[in-house]
Amino acid sequence: xxxxxxxxxxxxxxxxxxxxxxxxxxxxxxxxxxxxxxxxxxxxxxxxxxxxxxxxxxxxxxxxxxxxxxxxxxxxxxxxxxxxxxxxxxxxxxxxxxxxxxxxxxxxxxxxxxxxxxxxxxxxxxxxxxxxxxxxxxxxxxxxxxxxxxxxxxxxxxxxxxxxxxxxxxxxxxxxxxxxxxxxxxxxxxxxxxxxxxxxxxxxxxxxxxxxxxxxxxxxxxxxxxxxxxxxxxxxxxxxxxxxxxxxxxxxxxxxxxxxxxxxxxxxxxxxxxxxxxxxxxxxxxxxxxxxxxxxxxxxxxxxxxxxxxxxxxxxxxxxxxxxxxxxxxxxxxxxxxx
Numbered sequence: 001x002x003x004x005x006x007x008x009x010x011x012x013x014x015x016x017x018x019x020x021x022x023x024x025x026x027x028x029x030x031x032x033x034x035x036x037x038x039x040x041x042x043x044x045x046x047x048x049x050x051x052x053x054x055x056x057x058x059x060x061x062x063x064x065x066x067x068x069x070x071x072x073x074x075x076x077x078x079x080x081x082x083x084x085x086x087x088x089x090x091x092x093x094x095x096x097x098x099x100x101x102x103x104x105x106x107x108x109x110x111x112x113x114x115x116x117x118x119x120x121x122x123x124x125x126x127x128x129x130x131x132x133x134x135x136x137x138x139x140x141x142x143x144x145x146x147x148x149x150x151x152x153x154x155x156x157x158x159x160x161x162x163x164x165x166x167x168x169x170x171x172x173x174x175x176x177x178x179x180x181x182x183x184x185x186x187x188x189x190x191x192x193x194x195x196x197x198x199x200x201x202x203x204x205x206x207x208x209x210x211x212x213x214x215x216x217x218x219x220x221x222x223x224x225x226x227x228x229x230x231x232x233x234x235x236x237x238x239x240x241x242x243x244x245x246x247x248x249x250x251x252x253x254x255x256x257x258x259x260x261x262x263x264x265x266x267x268x269x270x271x272x273x274x275x276x277x278x279x280x281x282x283x284x285x286x287x288x289x290x291x292x293x294x295x296x297x298x299x300x301x302x303x304x305x306x307x308x309x310x311x312x313x314x315x316x317x318x319x320x321x322x323x324x325x326x327x328x329x330x331x332x333x334x335x336x337x338x339x
Contacts, residue, residue, distance in 0.1 A: 005090025006030075006110065006162075007039040007311075009083035011076055012097035016050040023058050023065075025103045026095075030064075033107060037090075039311045041066045042097075043083040046073030059309055066311035071304040077179040078303045080159065085172060086308065093162045100199050101160040108195060109162040118190035121161035123154060124199045148229075152186045154194060161185065175302065177295050233282040240278050244271070 008026055012019060019042070030038030042055045042065065055067040068086055070079060084092060091113060095101045101122065112120045143155060159181060163171065170188040186192075 003035060003037050005037045005039065006033070006093060006106075007041055007087045007090060008093045008095060008103075008106075009041050009043070009080065009087065010095050010097050011043040011045055011079035011083055012047065012051055012055075013045040013073060013076070013079070014047045014049045014051055015097040016047070016054045018098050019051065019054050019058065022097065022099050022103070023062075025099070027062065029103045029106045033110060036110065039064050039066065039090075041068060041083050041086060041311065043079045044069040045076065045079035046070055056309075059311075064311050067307070067309050068305065069307040071306045074303045077181050080181055081179060082303045082305065084163075084168060086310075087168065089165070091162060091164050092168050094159045096159065100201065101158075102197065102200060105195070105197055106162075112193055112195065113162050113164060116191060117193045118164035118167040119161060119185060119188075119192035120195055121154060121157050121185070121192065122197045123194040124156045124158070125196045126198045151183050152192075153183055154186075157182065157194070160197075164190070166190065177298075177300065177302065178292050179302070229285050229288075233285045236278060237282060240275065244275065247271075 008030075010019075010022070023040075026040055030036070030040075040062070042058065044052045044055055044067070052067075052069055055065075055069075059065040059067045066086070068082060070082060074082075080094065084094075093106060093109060095103060105122070109120045109122075163185075167188055167190050170190070171184060174184050174187065
């Protein structure tokens with residue numbers, strides 16, 4: 001029987017209470033998979049609690065657990081990218097650290113992968129433990145970006161997915177700084193299929209994503225995968241100019257024919273404020289895209305690694321990712337661009 005390798009990647013920030021509850025579930029699932037050599041990679045995204053100590057304890061107790069610590073908090077998208085970069089062979093399964101994505105469904109993901117699918121993604125049918133406001137805004141966001149983007153971004157779908165080796169390799173070539181992983185997963189293409197599931201509430205603790213972070217995340221996704229807002233600003237400016245021209249012509253014609261006095265201060269202020277608001281909105285949209293170009297032009301690394309302890313691999317203790325060599329003793333490395 002051919003042995004396939006599957007690595008579970010879990011990025012965590014201040015999840016010291018959740019990881020000890022999640023690890024036994026992951027271990028039980030991997031032990032029950034036939035023909036699969038399972039590995040687990042935890043990524044500490046600059047946690048300020050005991051998350052790193054917990055990860056080290058889990059790695060000490062299980063040789064199949066690898067731990068990666070970033071030098072500071074780079075954000076979930078960068079931390080997830082770091083974990084994927086350190087998977088050298090086989091397929092990868094992405095889960096959240098809070099236990100909302102049930103690891104018990106991993107065998108179903110693997111079964112679809114074995115049928116030839118490269119991107120098996122979980123689609124949420126039910127979202128427990130979330131407020132009505134969060135559910136409704138999330139649903140609205142996925143509908144909006146689905147219409148604005150030419151890249152297929154499935155609705156109600158997060159990072160809970162399995163990527164085949166070739167999909168993982170293609171994803172590793174995308175090194176943009178402003179990363180919206182849900183869009184990048186769709187950009188690489190290949191065969192994909194949805195797996196509907198019931199998303200549970202967090203096992204312990206509170207969500208790290210408040211409404212403000214979710215709003216910024218939505219802006220990141222829209223501006224990363226669509227230029228429709230810029231085009232809409234152009235159309236809005238043209239429409240406003242047309243209405244202003246017609247209104248101005250009507251005012252002049254009315255005054256010339258009927259001798260009516262031109263509207264005074266209130267009308268003038270209303271028009272000025274309206275046009276000024278339209279201009280500021282357009283400038284703000286341009287600034288969002290220009291700011292992203294500015295960040296990309298710096299060519300800074302996506303992340304910086306503090307410590308890396310690889311899971312036990314029988315054939316090698318050295319990993320080559322993105323043209324760099326990383327050993328198992330905490331060598332500092334960076335997420336630089338792949339040549």
